[in-house]
Amino acid sequence: MSATQEVARMLTLVPWLLQRPGATLAETAEAFGVAPQAIRRDLGHLDFCGLPGLGGGDLFEVTLVGDRVVVSMADELRRPLRPTPAEALRLVLTVDAVADVLGEDLPALRSAVTKVREAVGIPEDVADVLEDDPNERELIAEALRDGRRVRLSYQGRGDDAPVTREVDPWTFHVQHGVWYLQGYDHGVGERRTFRLDRAADVEVLAVSITQPAPDSLPPPTYAPAPDDPQVVLELTASARWIEEALTVDEVVERADGGALITFRTDTPRWIARLVLMAAGGAEVRSPDALREDVVRLARAAHPDS
Amino acid sequence: MSEKAERLVNLTVALLETRRPLTFTDIKRRTGFYGQRDHESGRRMFERDKDDLRRLGVPVVVEDLAFGEDQGYRVVRRDYEFPDIDLTPEEVTALAVAVHLTGGEGTRLALTKLLARAPDPAPLENAPPVQVRIAADAVDAVASAVVTRTALRFTYRTADGRLGERRVDPYAVVQRRGSWYLVAHDHERAALRAFRLDRIQGRPRTVGEPDAFRTPADLDVASAVSGPEVAGIEVDLAVDPTARWAVESRGGSWTGQQVDGRPVLRVAGLDEDRDLAWLLGLAPGVRVLAPARVADKVAAGLRAVLEVHDAEPVQETT
DSSP, rough: OHHHHHHHHHHHHHHHHHTTTTTEEHHHHHHHSSSSHHHHHHHHHHOOOETTTTTTTTOOEEEEEEEEEEEEOOOOOSOOOOOOHHHHHHHHHHHHHHHHHHHGHHHHHHHHHHHHHHTTTTOOTTTEEEOOOTTHHHHHHHHHHTTTTEEEEETTTTTOOOOOEEEEEEEEEEEEEEEEEEEEETTEEEEEEEEGGGGEEEEEEEOOOOOOOOOOOOSOOOOOOOTOOOOEEEGGGGGTTTHTTOOOSSEOOOOTTTTTEEEEOOOHHHHHHHHTTTSSSSEEEOOOHHHHHHHHHHHHSSOOO | OOHHHHHHHHHHHHHHOOOOOHHHHHHHHHSSOOOSSSHHHHHHHHHHHHHHHHTTTTEEEEEEOOSSEEEEEEEOOOHBBOOOOOOOOOHHHHHHHHHHHHHTTHHHHHHHHHHHHSSOOOOOOOOSEEEEOOOHHHHHHHHHHHHHEEEEEEEEEOTSSSSSEEEEEEEEEEETTEEEEEEEEEEEEEEEEEEEOOOOOOOOESSSSSSOOOOOEEEEEEHHHHOOOOOEEEEEOOOOOOHHHEEEEEEEEEEEEETTTTTEEEEEEEETTTTTHHHHHTTTSSEEEOOOOHHHHHHHHHHHHHHHHTOOOOOOOO
């Protein structure tokens, strides 16, 4: 935490506490998303702030009784500092994205977003999140709300064909514009994550869920495991979009705009498809098995075969 | 560090409280700081603090004073203060829930600023079972220029890998399908363009003054990021059962015919260049039957894949 970040918080902390005399340390820390010790430290600083130079000093008064805080004599900072353009833009985009995702589940958010946009001067034609609304969303949302099991047809990245699954739905994740459902997959007897754009034929069953959601769920994106195979691809400049589709461990830039990239994957089959899509812009340098897979697929598809 | 934090808060208070601009000497007297024996090092410390405050968004203005050669500093209260927003308790709750659902990365403090003087939240029964991640930090590099309507220049890598310098009027930032775009007027091309933020190389630099342009009233950001409309073509595909689902999800429908025991599906609205990658990715489960031009392009793409992997289209027999 740099001194300037502390200052940004302190300049907001003063008006926040002026508005809420007697707030507890815990609720203050909660509102600022920091540990109570950080607030305690800020208050220690603020006790020495104000206008020290004017005839013996005109400092803020910070009183801490038990865990309740009162700040007074700090009227100079009665209102918060305006958010910076970057802060304002992030906030607007974030709440807008959530409003899109929740639709009518949280109607007050729509009107709140409009008011926030107006207050920070960022209308919709300056910053917007365009969410795809997957067809299957409504049905699954209904199942989530009512605690009912769903049946869906799903083709994972590593699957040859769609498989019918029965799932106790737990939560939606919308990660960078992609919708995921997390839930308990009765076929495998474990938690699974489903990308909604790979799901079809969703049916809400007349069965209540039997596996309740755990208190916290990990984010849905693939995190490479240490024993997943490592892949090295050589990309030309025109195939650099592949990098954007992966979580890459290492990139070695080439003078001609190409790159050598290294990453791990649990679905080599999907990587082979990406290499085919690059139409010669990507070469598998290792492992050999993946190289052979690519050659086998390309040969099988070539009209001379 | 603690001393610095206190110094920056006190400097802010001193600059806010004054009606007339304060000279450096005034500031030393009011704050009790910067009084180093070496005048120059005190002055340098003040300059650094002033720059730090500006980075936080504290609008420190510098004015020439009528008398003497010195300059004066102050913060105009109405430019500093965030005006109250008239939010209901339900709206406060909704905003807090929204930031909570996104994990609050980089937005928590901004929300607290907004809600500093707002009513307390209304109780909420259940948080919706949704988590949202949008990685809005990608917009930081262009945020200020977009909000203040200042022109930008940057180095941009196109999808096919070419690098070039761009000079643009940045109109809007938009996220679509997980990618961030800057929708802007490209000076050189004299046209509206959408630039992917992750293809901007290095940090964009501002050019000229704020308020340099107006956002067109008829700006349609959604169509700007979806790219130029293409005249789609119809493609006939022989499809394996394993790939049928993928083709149907693109709108493919069965023509009633079969080729080599595989059903023939027709997909409309494809772009013969942009959708080539899609067709290649489905090989060998999908074979293009018509038009021949598209079949040839797919075959050429497959040949190129084999060439870079030092393989012939047909396995050599020894």
